[in-house]
Amino acid sequence: MSRPAQSKRPSPSASAAEGTWSAKMDRLRRRPRPQNRLRVCDDTGLRQRYEEAEQVARRSRFVAEANPGDELAERQVADADAARDQALSALDAASEFLTFRALPRPVLEELIGQHPPTEQQAEEGAIFNADTFPAALVAAASVDGMSREEAEELLNGWSTPDANALWDAAWHIQQESRVELGKG
Template identity: 80%
Template sequence: MTRRTPDSRPPSSATSAEGAWSAKMDRLRRRARPQNRLRICDDDDLRQRYEDAEQQARRARFVAEANPGDEPAARQSADADTARDEIRQLLDAASEFLTFRALPRPVLEELISQHPPTEQQAEDGSIFNPDTFPAALVAAASVDGMSREEAEELLDGWSTPDANALWDAAWKVQQESRVELGKG
């Protein structure tokens, strides 16, 4: 029987497991929070050209994958991808982007608590005040530095679908999960 003294080290397997856990915890701490990017482009023709090019590239890729070894189909797929990428570059140049990042859970919960629903809104099932919370969240989640007043201006001044897209970009990233439960 081996006797351990207070100065003796734990078995190497315990040290190895602790080191592995420590490394894993370091990686978990360094995970980047999810981000979501909203494209804003007023050039309807360019957006439609990109959608058409994306659809053509998808079709060409489907044909090429369904016919392995068909060189013309593979070439057509590559050409369609190139055409789509060229139009995407034009679309990117004609677009503005707003980027939103998921807030840490306690920060989001605090923000929600700062915008409680009215009695009627709570009766309707709201967990926050839909009149004040959206601009606060858009501003808080903005990577670009948008202020609450600027968020409010955009939410109030844009068309309903565009304002909803702005809200969705900031809200959906708060709901994004990158973990899954599974069998080991």
């Protein structure tokens, strides 16, 4: 005697797991790609003033943490934080910012493929052409709309440390990871 076939219903826990996964996947899809900003400021006095104000603020917080309840130390923290914020506002006003965003992996890989290393560069282990790829990446990663020609102009016209900082801003954001493998 055979038994009638029973339709299989998902268990309530399976449905809940699917709903949880669906919500998680939606959040993962909506994650913004990482970005960073490169500050360009030619006023060394403002940069130094901010760095000094930041150091004073850090030291005053250290003293206040070492002396809980010390009203003078707490006032010094508030004053140092206000001075740091004022120095930062002045520095921000005198700065230009260039913003770079991580490219989706396939886009970055295609861009690298469009700039293959020369034979000599490949022999040295390069994965891209160091003469053509930097400007292409800076332009592609620029949130501000910098063209390849403009990127090339800056990379070739700026001092070596400044050009390296421009390249680093565009390249390092491509390498930034916001996930971590850990014990569950």
